[in-house]
Each structure stands twice: as C-alpha cells, then as structure tokens.
Amino acid sequence: MPHIYERIFENYQIVDSQDRPIEDTLSRCAQWLETPGCVFQRNDFHMPSDLRSTGVMKPGLFLSVVLAGGGEGGPCDGSVKLRYSENQMVIMAIREPTPCGGDAKRGTYIRAAGLAFPRASIDRLGLGTAFNDLFDVSGRSTIFAALRAPPRIQAIAGEMLSPSIEGREGHLLLCAQATEILARSIFALQRHVSIDTPVDQRRALLQTVKDVIDSDLRYPWSIAELARRAGSSRRSFNMRFRAAYGMTAIDYLRASRLDLAREALVHQQMSVAEAAYHVGYSSPANFATAFRKRFGIAPS
16 A cells, blocks of 8 residues: 555655654645545654654645644745745645755644645546646746734644544534635745745745745844845845835834734734743833834733
8 A cells, every 4th residue: 555655755854963764754744635635644743853754745735734843844846935934834846846855953843733735636526727826927847935923823733633523523524624725825825926926036036035024923033143144235135125025024024023023923922021021022121112002002
C-alpha cells in the first residue's frame, strides 16, 4: 500500500538531527480524508529532535494553521524562505512539481493542523479555475504566503486538533472543517495575489521581504537585515518600501504587531503583558504607549 505522503510528494525525506528517517513516525499523525480529498496532519507534540525535510511536492495546495511553535520552509530554489510562528496560516500553492524543504528545532512545541490538497482534489471540488487564476494573475509557478490566521480559522484548527465529537459524526465534521479551511485559504490567496502581485524583480524582492515580516512579527527585524534580504541599501530599501506600501518597513512592522495584539486582546482574552510578549514587545509599558498612539485607547 502506498505511503500516505506519496499522495503529495514525488519523493521526500524527513530526518532528525542524526539523519535518521522519521517520516513513519510523523505519518502516524496523518490521515487521508476521502472527502474533500486531502491529507490531514495532526501535529500536537514537542519536537524530540531537530527536524529537516526535503522533497519534490506535487501540484496542489498545501497549508498549515500553526497555533503554537515555529519553523522555516519554502521552495529550495531560494526564491522564498518564510519563517512561521504561532497563529499563522502558511499557504503554498504550486502549479508544477517543486523541490521544497523546511526545518524545525528540537524542543519546539508544534501545535498545527496541516492540510495538503492534490491538484486532482481541487479540480474535483470545482476550484480548478480559481486555482489557475492565482498563477495567471501573479505570473509565478509557486505562491507561498504566511498570513495571520483569523480567529475563526484558529478556532477550526483547534477543534480539528482536539475534536469534541467522535465516531462517524466526528469524521464528517473533520471533513467539513478541512473543506472550509481550503475555501478560506484560496480566498486569502486571491486577496494576497491581487494586492501584492509584483510587477518587476525589485517589487518581487519587496514582496518577499513583506512576507518575511508577516511570517514572524515577534522577531526583532532590523532595517539592515530587511534591506539585505531585498538586495539594496538601507536608504534605497526604505524609499522603495514606502513607495510600494505607503509606510516604512519599521512602521509597517509596528502597525502589524499592534493589529495582531489587538486581535489577541479581543479574541483570545490575553492580558496586556501576554499580548505585548506575543507580538515581540519586551516592555508592557512601551507596548501600552504604542498601542494608545495607534488606537487612541489603552490596551487594558
């Protein structure tokens, strides 16, 4: 019987820090959902070792709703490499077989619902045209985005990982949840592509940098590091980023952090200190000042 990962990979290797294969261990948390036609990977554990994965992914749509933990992944050609962290929705749509890889560190707590839809399943669900349009509009063969997971997506992923209903009813609910996340992911990619489609190589690099910022808002990004990723000087990078997105990269980072913090305060009932740490502020006082300046009220 074919390995479950063969449905989504032409070839693959998942190894630990000693280069020992661990795909069989991980696949114990995976299952095939005949309807809508996808691999569901239930990840809820601490990484026992460093993990490194490589493989050639078949055409399709691959997404993960990360509720806790982090890592890095993307196509192996170096065009995109995104960091991802908690409450992120990481989506990759690929038109043709693509070498990809990723890694996660030992001890990282991974709580994520992963879904992989082969191209045939997307066509069967009547979403083939919408899928093709993503590439026609963007001009790319691979679309990779790390977006903030809306509260609804977080709630669905949480229930998929810890189901409240078992048996046949629970399986039907799981299939419906996978289908909803697929539909919402394609919609999110449509907006992402239509708003941020690069028109030239410089814009493509800017978009990559913006995706990198979005993928890990807690990370202490510096202008020097972002400019280096964009392949330009700090001055040139600042000017081009402002021209493309209406604000400097640091202002964009600050605004995105505060927007995410507001969602955490409202929808996850975090304390002010927890929300501050959640988005990368080491000082709750500095966070409160920035929050008040952006929204006109105190975070409390």
